[in-house]
Amino acid sequence: xxxxxxxLTLVMGVAMSFGTTLVEGAEAPIVALSFPSGMxxxxxxxxxxWVTVSGETPVNAFDISxxxxxxxxxxxxxxAGSLVDLWQxxxxxxxxxxxxxxxxxxxxxxxSSGRLVGIEFRAVKEGExxxxxxxxxxxxxxxxxxxxxGTADARVxxxxxxxxxxxxxxxxxxxDTTAPVLDAVLTETEDRVVLLAFDVxxxxxxxxxxxxxxxxxxxxxxxRPAMNPVLIPRSVWSAELIAINGAGLEATQxxxxxxxxxxxxxxxxxxxxxxxxxxxxxxxxxQPHSL
Amino acid sequence: xxxxxxxxVAAGALASLFAGASVLATDYSSTNFVVKDPVxxxxxxxxxxxxxxxxxxxxxxxxxxxAGGTFTLKGGFLYFPAPASATSTPPESAAAPHPVDxxxxxFIPSRVVxxxxxxxxxxxxxxxxxxxxxxxxxxxRSGPSVAKYDLNKNETVDFPDIxxxxxxxxxxx
Numbered sequence: 001x002x003x004x005x006x007x008l009t010l011v012m013g014v015a016m017s018f019g020t021t022l023v024e025g026a027e028a029p030i031v032a033l034s035f036p037s038g039m040x041x042x043x044x045x046x047x048x049x050w051v052t053v054s055g056e057t058p059v060n061a062f063d064i065s066x067x068x069x070x071x072x073x074x075x076x077x078x079x080a081g082s083l084v085d086l087w088q089x090x091x092x093x094x095x096x097x098x099x100x101x102x103x104x105x106x107x108x109x110x111x112s113s114g115r116l117v118g119i120e121f122r123a124v125k126e127g128e129x130x131x132x133x134x135x136x137x138x139x140x141x142x143x144x145x146x147x148x149x150g151t152a153d154a155r156v157x158x159x160x161x162x163x164x165x166x167x168x169x170x171x172x173x174x175x176d177t178t179a180p181v182l183d184a185v186l187t188e189t190e191d192r193v194v195l196l197a198f199d200v201x202x203x204x205x206x207x208x209x210x211x212x213x214x215x216x217x218x219x220x221x222x223x224r225p226a227m228n229p230v231l232i233p234r235s236v237w238s239a240e241l242i243a244i245n246g247a248g249l250e251a252t253q254x255x256x257x258x259x260x261x262x263x264x265x266x267x268x269x270x271x272x273x274x275x276x277x278x279x280x281x282x283x284x285x286x287q288p289h290s291l
Numbered sequence: 292x293x294x295x296x297x298x299x300v301a302a303g304a305l306a307s308l309f310a311g312a313s314v315l316a317t318d319y320s321s322t323n324f325v326v327k328d329p330v331x332x333x334x335x336x337x338x339x340x341x342x343x344x345x346x347x348x349x350x351x352x353x354x355x356x357x358a359g360g361t362f363t364l365k366g367g368f369l370y371f372p373a374p375a376s377a378t379s380t381p382p383e384s385a386a387a388p389h390p391v392d393x394x395x396x397x398f399i400p401s402r403v404v405x406x407x408x409x410x411x412x413x414x415x416x417x418x419x420x421x422x423x424x425x426x427x428x429x430x431x432r433s434g435p436s437v438a439k440y441d442l443n444k445n446e447t448v449d450f451p452d453i454x455x456x457x458x459x460x461x462x463x464x
Contacts, residue, residue: 060424060427060428061420061421061423061424061427062420063420086427086450086453088420088423088457088460089457089460102420104423104424104427105427106427106430106431137420139420139421139423139424140424141424141427141428142428143425143428143429144413144425145412145413145420145421145422145424145425146421146424147421183450185450185451187443187451187454187455188443189442189443189455189458189459190409193458195451195454195455195458197450197451197453197454197455198450198454199450228453228454228457229454229455229457229458231458
């Protein structure tokens with residue numbers, strides 16, 4: 001019996017230590033989806049689920065993806081009050097209902113319930129809503145790109161979409177009287193590709209859209225969504241960016257590609273002098289020869 | 292006055308030669324999409340009209356693997372970072388053709404990522420989120436100590452450097 005107890009103790013000790021080493025991310029950040037719990041909503045209702053991060057290790061970049069079930073339709077993203085300064089391609093959603101979030105913050109975050117982005121949903125059909133975090137990666141602010149295997153809050157969404165339940169709509173955003181801050185600059189890579197780099201932020205109501213248009217000859221192109229950076233073809237001589245916040249306020253900036261402008265001026269000048277030379281030669285040939 | 296008139300006429304004639312050299316590609320759209328600023332990038336074979344015949348080669352297809360009865364095409368620069376040795380000999384048996392892997396075709400895209408990409412700070416072979424984290428760590432710092440991270444060489448690590456990193460972004464899947 002004594003021998004059995006000793007063996008059992010040893011086995012339990014080994015099992016516990018093994019279990020302990022398998023516990024990953026003791027200091028890893030925890031990402032969660034924050035929304036009013038216990039909701040019963042009618043189809044057509046709207047709500048915002050905030051992706052938040054909590055942890056004691058300062059982090060400055062993340063790569064997160066999550067999937068939601070077909071009871072919901074994603075209608076937008078809310079970046080008001082977000083920790084994130086720079087998005088790689090912006091928050092986006094794939095046709096298979098996977099939300100992809102890749103971004104970073106200039107000031108590393110450490111603490112609890114730091115907001116990354118709000119995901120705006122609309123209920124489209126009856127059922128029980130589910131969210132699944134497919135990937136959670138954070139990077140410490142240590143200058144070495146150290147990855148932390150983050151963990152996801154495993155709370156199951158307790159949102160039910162039921163006919164006859166209350167119809168909820170998103171609240172109007174708080175009044176924001178401050179225009180976004182937009183800073184754009186032209187830069188060139190080592191392989192001589194011209195990029196329009198921009199930094200846009202609005203801490204109050206967030207940025208809802210950033211658009212760009214370019215000019216090659218005399219007229220502007222159509223406005224199109226701008227992704228940082230914007231690739232500028234060599235034939236473009238002017239580009240304009242506009243950033244719009246949640247309150248509809250705008251900030252615009254126009255940049256000029258002086259190399260292209262000088263090239264066009266030089267071409268026109270060369271054309272003029274060539275035409276002048278042609279004219280002079282033509283006149284001399286036309287003059288009657290004197291005897 | 293006469294010489295000015297003749298100059299303007301000659302300038303207009305020369306300008307028409309340059310204007311005729313440009314071919315515009317206008318947007319085309321359907322009920323649920325618009326293709327903005329398209330470029331002429333035909334597929335293989337040739338196309339004809341009453342006034343032209345255009346011979347073309349296959350352009351860069353969508354990233355991934357395309358396969359037919361007798362070929363496999365792997366498309367996408369750096370999609371296959373460890374290219375297999377190319378087999379250029381077609382199958383000898385014509386009676387029972389089987390797919391032949393000609394090795395990955397590396398299409399030179401409009402942008403070229405140097406093999407020793409300046410933005411791959413952690414040297415893991417890709418300019419990605421780890422490098423993004425490193426760049427953010429040195430954000431708004433100046434001086435020789437951060438020259439490695441100053442991608443646009445303006446002596447400061449700032450948002451244009453991050454934009455250049457985003458331009459060479461490879462790792463996002």
